[in-house]
Amino acid sequence: MDAPSGSPPAPIPQLPTSSEQGRPHSPATTPPPPWRQLLHYVRPYRWVLLAGALLALLTSATGLALPLVARGLVNDLGHDRSITTPLLVMSVLVLANAGLGGVGSYLLKRTAESVVLGARRALTSYLLRLRISAVDRSEPGDLMARVTSDTTLLRSVTTDTLIGLGTGGLTMIATLVLMGVVDSALLAVTLAVIVCTGMVIWVIMPQVKKTIRRAQDSVGVMGASLERVLGSLRTIKASGAEHREEQAVHAAAHEAWRHSVDSAKWSALAGNMAGLSMQIAFITVLAAGGARVATGAIDIGTLVAFLMYVFYLMSPVQQVIAAATGYQTGTAAIARIQEAQALPAEPEAEPAPLPAPDAEPAALAFEEVCFRYAGELPYVHRAVSFTIPGRGLTAFVGPSGAGKTTVFSLIERFYEPTAGRIVLDGRELMRWEIPTLRAAIGYVEQDAPVLSGSLRGNLLLGNPDASDEELCKVLKTTRLDGLVAGLPQGLDTLVGHRGTKLSGGERQRVAIARALLRRPRLLLLDEATSQLDAVNEAALRDTVADVARTTTVLVVAHRLSTVTTADRIVVMDAGRVRAVGSHRELVAADLLYAELAATQFLTALN
Numbered sequence: 353m354d355a356p357s358g359s360p361p362a363p364i365p366q367l368p369t370s371s372e373q374g375r376p377h378s379p380a381t382t383p384p385p386p387w388r389q390l391l392h393y394v395r396p397y398r399w400v401l402l403a404g405a406l407l408a409l410l411t412s413a414t415g416l417a418l419p420l421v422a423r424g425l426v427n428d429l430g431h432d433r434s435i436t437t438p439l440l441v442m443s444v445l446v447l448a449n450a451g452l453g454g455v456g457s458y459l460l461k462r463t464a465e466s467v468v469l470g471a472r473r474a475l476t477s478y479l480l481r482l483r484i485s486a487v488d489r490s491e492p493g494d495l496m497a498r499v500t501s502d503t504t505l506l507r508s509v510t511t512d513t514l515i516g517l518g519t520g521g522l523t524m525i526a527t528l529v530l531m532g533v534v535d536s537a538l539l540a541v542t543l544a545v546i547v548c549t550g551m552v553i554w555v556i557m558p559q560v561k562k563t564i565r566r567a568q569d570s571v572g573v574m575g576a577s578l579e580r581v582l583g584s585l586r587t588i589k590a591s592g593a594e595h596r597e598e599q600a601v602h603a604a605a606h607e608a609w610r611h612s613v614d615s616a617k618w619s620a621l622a623g624n625m626a627g628l629s630m631q632i633a634f635i636t637v638l639a640a641g642g643a644r645v646a647t648g649a650i651d652i653g654t655l656v657a658f659l660m661y662v663f664y665l666m667s668p669v670q671q672v673i674a675a676a677t678g679y680q681t682g683t684a685a686i687a688r689i690q691e692a693q694a695l696p697a698e699p700e701a702e703p704a705p706l707p708a709p710d711a712e713p714a715a716l717a718f719e720e721v722c723f724r725y726a727g728e729l730p731y732v733h734r735a736v737s738f739t740i741p742g743r744g745l746t747a748f749v750g751p752s753g754a755g756k757t758t759v760f761s762l763i764e765r766f767y768e769p770t771a772g773r774i775v776l777d778g779r780e781l782m783r784w785e786i787p788t789l790r791a792a793i794g795y796v797e798q799d800a801p802v803l804s805g806s807l808r809g810n811l812l813l814g815n816p817d818a819s820d821e822e823l824c825k826v827l828k829t830t831r832l833d834g835l836v837a838g839l840p841q842g843l844d845t846l847v848g849h850r851g852t853k854l855s856g857g858e859r860q861r862v863a864i865a866r867a868l869l870r871r872p873r874l875l876l877l878d879e880a881t882s883q884l885d886a887v888n889e890a891a892l893r894d895t896v897a898d899v900a901r902t903t904t905v906l907v908v909a910h911r912l913s914t915v916t917t918a919d920r921i922v923v924m925d926a927g928r929v930r931a932v933g934s935h936r937e938l939v940a941a942d943l944l945y946a947e948l949a950a951t952q953f954l955t956a957l958n
């Protein structure tokens with residue numbers, strides 16, 4: 353087999369350690385050893401697994417009984433007796449072997465699939481709780497590979513390892529016992545060969561584990577590079593960068609291939625040891641057994657039965673070796689799953705109900721808040737302080753990178769301040785249950801993403817229980833009613849990746865409608881109308897002003913024309929609050945604001 357032409361090895365992405373993630377995170381606990389984790393996955397299915405294992409053992413028992421009956425049959429033939437009974441018994445044993453084996457195998461495979469399902473559910477639930485800081489530093493493609501590809505490896509580890517060790521091990525012991533019953537001297541010869549094989553396999557196993565781990569890491573890298581390409585395919589095509597990106601994905605695929613081939617080499621070597629050792633055992637037993645028959649120590653029927661057991665031993669020995677190889681594969685996969693589950697996550701909590709329609713608007717205060725995204729990065733907020741009473745419109749303005757969006761991220765508790773306090777309704781944000789906090793907030797992000805699915809699903813994402821009446825009202829206020837009327841299936845039209853593509857302005861209106869449907873006590877709009885045409889923008893501005901009469905509304909705006917009527921404007925620059933006031937006050941009092949107003953031809957408004 354030829355390797356795809358020599359591509360450079362791709363670096364293996366490392367998930368960040370929890371200490372790199374910023375201040376608060378889930379307590380770092382040492383993950384349990386892989387075997388215990390495996391038992392944890394298997395525990396819910398232990399009875400089915402036991403039933404499957406019992407059936408597998410019964411299957412082996414019927415197989416094991418065959419040589420004994422065969423010995424009787426050979427002896428009966430030698431003494432000219434009828435062989436009908438042994439033939440009948442052998443037929444029943446063969447049929448029982450096939451029937452029990454089939455049912456047992458189905459039960460075990462079903463259990464293995466259930467283990468994979470359990471691991472996938474646990475991991476996806478955990479990933480959905482990840483802190484944004486952890487997501488920032490992970491490759492989504494790599495995390496995806498851990499959920500899809502690594503969990504798949506648990507399938508074989510469940511069947512091969514647990515069942516192989518259980519049934520294979522027991523069958524092997526039972527076979528050896530029966531061999532001992534038949535002839536202990538020949539058993540000693542067989543055991544010597546098995547022990548030598550075991551020692552060779554002991555040396556090989558760590559290599560299997562190492563190569564499988566590398567192969568899985570490479571699959572993660574491949575997933576990450578593929579995700580990067582597919583996520584920005586338009587940009588890549590427009591930049592004519594398909595070829596270079598293709599090379600990068602190919603390089604990752606090649607790495608996965610190389611390590612998998614390496615692992616196949618070691619696994620094949622281990623697997624073949626079973627065949628080799630049994631061939632050696634057969635020859636040795638034949639020679640030693642022949643000598644014992646010649647001296648009259650055993651009869652020919654005993655030698656035939658023993659040789660049948662030697663052959664019969666092949667299957668459980670192979671099972672045990674496959675179990676050992678499968679365990680190495682499983683521990684590599686479990687280690688990668690545990691790495692993902694060690695990333696900092698938000699505490700588990702029940703979903704919180706949305707606030708009542710007549711709930712009081714939220715009051716907010718930042719007190720000397722300092723924040724940086726990671727220990728090695730510069731501070732984005734340097735002692736930021738401001739107070740916002742309930743109700744009214746507050747605008748955040750300032751140059752790009754001043755830290756305006758970060759204010760919103762901190763309010764949503766996507767990140768925690770490095771120092772200082774954020775207080776909502778008189779209670780420090782850290783003391784709020786995250787779902788309760790977020791239930792109080794409506795947030796429209798800067799790039800207003802639309803999720804793949806129906807338009808209705810997108811609108812109701814934050815409040816699936818909103819009534820049709822509420823939905824109609826919000827569609828009207830966000831001027832989406834015209835868009836919906838023009839769509840082939842109205843609200844049920846698919847949008848996002850596999851559906852109708854919405855324009856930037858339409859996406860923004862969908863995002864605003866989604867946030868309004870939550871009836872928030874605090875509405876955060878980050879450049880939420882930047883892509884709207886003048887008519888829609890003016891209409892949405894009126895809607896926001898209207899909402900601000902009953903709710904606390906915070907907007908980030910680059911175009912000052914959209915916020916000149918705000919109740920207060922917070923001017924931010926380089927992570928600090930420079931000034932707070934109305935447009936008129938700020939034009940007169942703050943140099944930066946006056947400059948921004950002048951460059952946007954707004955000075956006349958003062």
Ligand SMILES: Nc1ncnc2c1ncn2[C@@H]1O[C@H](COP(=O)(O)OP(=O)(O)OP(=O)(O)O)[C@@H](O)[C@H]1O
Pocket residue numbers: 488725729732750751752753754755756757758759
């Ligand atoms: N997830 C992140 N990880 C690391 N640094 C970040 C992250 N998000 C933002 N930053 C950095 O923090 C600084 C402030 O970003 P922020 O988005 O808050 O600024 P902004 O004032 O909203 O800018 P703009 O007006 O351009 O949206 C920037 O220098 C940015 O590079």
